[in-house]
Amino acid sequence: MTAKSVLVTGGAGYIGTHTMVELLASGYDVVCLDNFSNSSPEAIKRVEKIAGKRVTTVIGDVRDREVMSRVFKRPIDGVIHFAALKAVGESVARPVDYYGNNVGGTLALLDAMHERKVQRVVFSSSATVYGIPDKLPIAEDAAVRPVNPYGHTKAMVEQILRDWCDARAEHAAVSLRYFNPIGAHPSGAIGEDPHDVPNNLFPFITQVAVGKLDKLTVWGNDWPTLDGTGVRDYLHVMDLARGHVTALEYTFAHTGCATVNLGTGRATSVLQMIAAFEAASGKKIPYVIGPRRTGDIAACWANPSLAQQLLGWQAKQSIEQACADGWRWQQSNPNGYRS
Ligand code: NAD
Numbered sequence: 001m002t003a004k005s006v007l008v009t010g011g012a013g014y015i016g017t018h019t020m021v022e023l024l025a026s027g028y029d030v031v032c033l034d035n036f037s038n039s040s041p042e043a044i045k046r047v048e049k050i051a052g053k054r055v056t057t058v059i060g061d062v063r064d065r066e067v068m069s070r071v072f073k074r075p076i077d078g079v080i081h082f083a084a085l086k087a088v089g090e091s092v093a094r095p096v097d098y099y100g101n102n103v104g105g106t107l108a109l110l111d112a113m114h115e116r117k118v119q120r121v122v123f124s125s126s127a128t129v130y131g132i133p134d135k136l137p138i139a140e141d142a143a144v145r146p147v148n149p150y151g152h153t154k155a156m157v158e159q160i161l162r163d164w165c166d167a168r169a170e171h172a173a174v175s176l177r178y179f180n181p182i183g184a185h186p187s188g189a190i191g192e193d194p195h196d197v198p199n200n201l202f203p204f205i206t207q208v209a210v211g212k213l214d215k216l217t218v219w220g221n222d223w224p225t226l227d228g229t230g231v232r233d234y235l236h237v238m239d240l241a242r243g244h245v246t247a248l249e250y251t252f253a254h255t256g257c258a259t260v261n262l263g264t265g266r267a268t269s270v271l272q273m274i275a276a277f278e279a280a281s282g283k284k285i286p287y288v289i290g291p292r293r294t295g296d297i298a299a300c301w302a303n304p305s306l307a308q309q310l311l312g313w314q315a316k317q318s319i320e321q322a323c324a325d326g327w328r329w330q331q332s333n334p335n336g337y338r339s
Pocket residue numbers: 009010011012013014015016033034035036037038039040060061062063081082083084085086101105124125126127178179180181
């Protein structure tokens with residue numbers, strides 16, 4: 001039997017690289033489409049090295065019709081769609097770019113899929129669609145109320161995919177609402193590679209540990225949480241990658257649209273994360289307490305039971321493991337893929 005072929009848009013990025021490793025390990029042929037706006041070709045070379053297999057790489061933009069018709073010339077059985085802009089603050093400053101890339105890019109992709117009768121897609125949504133949650137943990141039936149343009153793009157694409165599935169009985173889509181992905185492949189060869197000073201907690205901590213940044217600022221210790229610092233659901237990126245393979249397999253076996261949280265169901269504060277990282281790395285993380293960050297919420301963690309029920313997926317790895325793996329990546333690549 002010939003291997004199934006999967007198009008991974010944005011495959012050179014943080015979550016895309018880890019997912020391509022899992023896809024190759026599961027026997028899929030992988031076609032990666034990326035414009036390298038937030039990644040580098042070196043990331044794909046590392047994926048190939050880990051997997052011991054080749055990735056067919058197309059350099060280009062999902063919104064470019066010519067590129068897309070070239071991509072879909074080969075047989076594609078399903079698509080995992082990561083390509084998007086993802087910085088919340090930037091989305092407030094440049095909303096048109098965000099709607100254009102994230103929503104416009106998805107429409108261009110669905111158009112190209114339609115022409116070639118490709119009927120299965122897994123989409124990177126985000127827990128950010130929930131905005132400020134009414135109750136915790138957050139299940140999929142919670143209100144969808146994004147609070148910034150980035151979150152709106154994710155909610156809009158979810159709606160587009162529901163309509164796309166309603167339009168044709170053969171269509172299958174899974175929107176995955178990720179909580180907070182952290183860590184790296186255990187080899188330390190691929191990981192998160194922010195181009196500027198990181199906004200997110202985990203890469204900020206690893207860059208302090210490796211000496212690129214002096215200290216961490218903890219954004220507020222007066223939140224209504226166990227120790228006053230923000231609480232999140234941190235998920236090992238390899239668990240998340242496996243979640244994509246399971247979701248893709250679900251689209252091969254089912255039609256219709258599913259929307260599923262991918263999280264651990266565990267709540268971790270900023271101070272707990274610092275302690276876990278210090279224990280895993282043996283490095284002290286100097287920090288100061290700062291004011292609350294604009295737009296932050298106190299706490300956000302998943303009810304992950306639908307993922308278990310529908311996809312048979314559960315997060316397996318601990319935060320300690322994610323810290324050890326993320327630290328290995330940062331130590332071996334202090335300047336990311338430019339190291
Ligand atoms: P990333 O920036 O590392 O990866 C995105 C990739 O898409 C990059 O390689 C970039 O070059 C590429 N890209 C962007 N626009 C493109 C376009 N128009 N055409 C072709 N390629 C394009 O981000 P990531 O952290 O790997 O996130 C992947 C997806 O998951 C995104 O859709 C993001 O919104 C979503 N997500 C991420 C997080 C997170 O915390 N990392 C959380 C929830 C959801």
